[in-house]
Amino acid sequence: MQPREQRDEVEMLSLMLLIRRFEERASQQYQAQKIGGFCHLYIGQEAVVTGAVAAVRDDDYIITAYRDHAHALARGTSANACMAELFGKATGCCRGLGGSMHFFDKKNHMYGGHAIVGAHVPLAVGMAFASKYRGEDRVTLCFFGDGAINQGAFHEALNLAALFKLPIVFICENNLFAMGTSVKRSTSLKQIVDRAEGYDIPGEIVDGMNFREVRDKVAEIVDSIRKEPHPAFLEVRTYRYRGHSMSDPASYRTKEELEKYRLDDPITRLRAQLTREGKLTNEQFDQLDQRAKETVLAAVKFAEQSPELPVEKMYDYVYFNGPATSERSAAASVESVAVAATEAG
Amino acid sequence: MREITYRQALNEALAEELERDPNVFLMGEEVAEYQGAYKVSAGLLQRFGPKRIIDTPISENGFAGLGIGAAMVGLRPVIEFMTFSFSLVAFDQVVNNAPNMFMMSGGQFNIPITFRGPNGPAHQLAATHSHATENFYASVPGLKVCTPATPRDAKGLLKTAIRDDNPVLVLEAELLYSSRGMVEPPDEELLIPLGKADVKRQGSDVSIVCYAQTVPLALKVADQLEEEDISAEILDLRSIKPLDEQAIYDSVAKTHRVVIVEQDHPFCGVGAEICYRIQKNIFDALDAPILRVSQEDVPMPYNERLEKAVLPNADKLVAAVKQVCYA
Numbered sequence: 001m002q003p004r005e006q007r008d009e010v011e012m013l014s015l016m017l018l019i020r021r022f023e024e025r026a027s028q029q030y031q032a033q034k035i036g037g038f039c040h041l042y043i044g045q046e047a048v049v050t051g052a053v054a055a056v057r058d059d060d061y062i063i064t065a066y067r068d069h070a071h072a073l074a075r076g077t078s079a080n081a082c083m084a085e086l087f088g089k090a091t092g093c094c095r096g097l098g099g100s101m102h103f104f105d106k107k108n109h110m111y112g113g114h115a116i117v118g119a120h121v122p123l124a125v126g127m128a129f130a131s132k133y134r135g136e137d138r139v140t141l142c143f144f145g146d147g148a149i150n151q152g153a154f155h156e157a158l159n160l161a162a163l164f165k166l167p168i169v170f171i172c173e174n175n176l177f178a179m180g181t182s183v184k185r186s187t188s189l190k191q192i193v194d195r196a197e198g199y200d201i202p203g204e205i206v207d208g209m210n211f212r213e214v215r216d217k218v219a220e221i222v223d224s225i226r227k228e229p230h231p232a233f234l235e236v237r238t239y240r241y242r243g244h245s246m247s248d249p250a251s252y253r254t255k256e257e258l259e260k261y262r263l264d265d266p267i268t269r270l271r272a273q274l275t276r277e278g279k280l281t282n283e284q285f286d287q288l289d290q291r292a293k294e295t296v297l298a299a300v301k302f303a304e305q306s307p308e309l310p311v312e313k314m315y316d317y318v319y320f321n322g323p324a325t326s327e328r329s330a331a332a333s334v335e336s337v338a339v340a341a342t343e344a345g
Numbered sequence: 346m347r348e349i350t351y352r353q354a355l356n357e358a359l360a361e362e363l364e365r366d367p368n369v370f371l372m373g374e375e376v377a378e379y380q381g382a383y384k385v386s387a388g389l390l391q392r393f394g395p396k397r398i399i400d401t402p403i404s405e406n407g408f409a410g411l412g413i414g415a416a417m418v419g420l421r422p423v424i425e426f427m428t429f430s431f432s433l434v435a436f437d438q439v440v441n442n443a444p445n446m447f448m449m450s451g452g453q454f455n456i457p458i459t460f461r462g463p464n465g466p467a468h469q470l471a472a473t474h475s476h477a478t479e480n481f482y483a484s485v486p487g488l489k490v491c492t493p494a495t496p497r498d499a500k501g502l503l504k505t506a507i508r509d510d511n512p513v514l515v516l517e518a519e520l521l522y523s524s525r526g527m528v529e530p531p532d533e534e535l536l537i538p539l540g541k542a543d544v545k546r547q548g549s550d551v552s553i554v555c556y557a558q559t560v561p562l563a564l565k566v567a568d569q570l571e572e573e574d575i576s577a578e579i580l581d582l583r584s585i586k587p588l589d590e591q592a593i594y595d596s597v598a599k600t601h602r603v604v605i606v607e608q609d610h611p612f613c614g615v616g617a618e619i620c621y622r623i624q625k626n627i628f629d630a631l632d633a634p635i636l637r638v639s640q641e642d643v644p645m646p647y648n649e650r651l652e653k654a655v656l657p658n659a660d661k662l663v664a665a666v667k668q669v670c671y672a
Binding site: 063092093094095096098102104106111112113114116119120121122123124125126127129130133153156157159160163317318319320321 | 404407408411415420442447451453454455487510
């Protein structure tokens with residue numbers, strides 16, 4: 001399979017635009033109450049997942065935490081399937097059963113979408129374990145936020161990965177805040193990358209607002225892992241422009257700080273690089289952006305028009321190959337009747 | 346048939362499934378070089394090698410999660426908890442990741458994993474090491490829970506669990522590892538379906554519903570009751586979830602009186618669920634209120650005499666049976 005690093009950077013810029021426009025539209029639809037639950041936006045961090053994905057093969061494993069819309073889009077999940085998932089529709093990437101925090105796409109090797117902070121890091125280690133067990137040269141990219149590094153699961157996972165010499169890159173998307181608590185207030189280390197040293201895992205820091213820097217660093221690490229399986233740690237310094245979730249006004253930081261990062265915007269930066277090198281005109285950029293906006297608008301329409309899963313179908317997603325319980329509660333039957341009545345009315 | 350121990354039966358089940366399917370591996374604390382804390386995995390490292398019989402650090406949350414991740418991409422891990430009391434350190438993985446993945450992913454990821462190890466109070470291990478976890482885990486949709494009481498059931502259920510495409514907890518009875526029983530020879534495939542109870546002794550006056558460590562207790566009590574002309578039917582649930590409700594109703598329809606003897610705590614215990622289902626579905630068959638014998642509702646004391654007082658025992662069970670029989 002062709003590594004994505006050889007793919008066109010303009011294509012990757014287009015992907016970053018799609019992610020940005022998707023998130024903006026998701027924000028708007030959330031405010032319009034079309035999207036329920038929690039919704040965590042990735043705006044500002046686009047270069048991280050885009051750069052990383054550009055550096056690996058399509059069959060490498062990707063897994064992340066709850067800020068996951070971008071990871072699915074970057075892996076090739078359609079905007080339609082992503083938006084429909086946010087709307088809770090049967091056409092969503094998880095049939096509307098996972099929601100914003102639990103995006104999965106097996107076909108595109110996107111293994112979630114995990115909402116308990118740090119709890120997916122051992123899963124990632126298990127996926128890397130499976131690759132080594134089977135003698136494959138697949139690499140697992142495990143994304144998580146700076147909040148995860150103080151969870152026990154994270155520490156246990158790093159120890160196991162190092163002990164078993166597993167082919168995995170731990171990618172810490174350090175956006176400076178674990179929910180509303182700054183890294184300075186949550187972490188005893190001066191720099192996050194030093195966590196890796198405690199497990200004898202090589203660690204590096206990279207500028208997460210720079211697509212090329214992320215891509216080249218991940219490519220270099222992955223290349224070395226494919227030659228000889230081992231874990232690696234990458235602290236990617238980035239910034240989210242929005243609050244932790246839609247309900248967070250982010251009053252714990254200053255406007256000046258946000259503005260500083262906005263001036264370093266990853267999309268603007270890659271655009272400038274490409275323009276300077278004569279690979280992209282302003283017209284072309286506008287076209288890409290227009291296309292992203294249209295794709296996302298179409299996705300909203302698709303999500304709105306999609307059906308929901310019928311209530312009785314939910315029992316099909318408890319056990320693979322049939323139910324373990326014979327009894328369905330009276331409450332569920334009543335609800336199912338009520339829903340049917342509402343739908344009919 | 347030949348007589349082997351419960352421990353050997355589990356060992357055979359593991360060996361046969363490791364032999365049959367290269368995707369099966371065994372992982373846990375001291376399962377390999379030490380040959381298993383309870384010697385269930387004895388000889389497996391020598392036979393299958395370190396790639397498939399894997400020692401871990403004391404890190405339950407980490408290696409339980411590792412197993413789930415490996416299962417997401419198609420391996421069939423058998424994760425040993427040195428005891429299920431330690432599974433509580435991995436509660437988030439067992440409860441929040443393994444059973445939820447299938448629903449959350451819209452059916453894309455089922456988790457074919459087996460968590461196994463000793464469960465329930467042993468002998469003077471005190472509060473932290475004496476948990477009977479079946480009622481916690483059976484309450485979680487997406488998990489299956491089985492509780493073998495005999496060598497034959499242990500082998501057949503563990504083999505079925507490993508082949509199941511869902512997360513299954515095999516709660517082994519710590520006090521029964523050295524107990525003996527008749528089991529089919531190794532060249533005869535032994536698979537016991539999950540969710541099938543077994544009448545361990547026929548009877549007509551009262552149904553004693555039991556599982557795991559309470560099965561030998563119930564059988565012993567049945568002998569004692571027979572001398573007093575009370576014929577007890579011993580129904581071994583074998584699986585808590587799925588629950589073989591029909592077997593329970595069939596027995597109740599025959600005896601009209603029920604005592605449930607369980608090894609967990611009384612409040613929200615397994616017996617509470619069974620009582621609910623019996624009264625809901627076969628109320629008219631009952632001639633007496635259902636009674637439960639369980640642990641006392643206290644953390645387990647270390648003191649031997651107090652520990653005995655906490656656990657279900659023959660006296661408590663006999664008294665309960667006599668009460669429901671108005672004897």
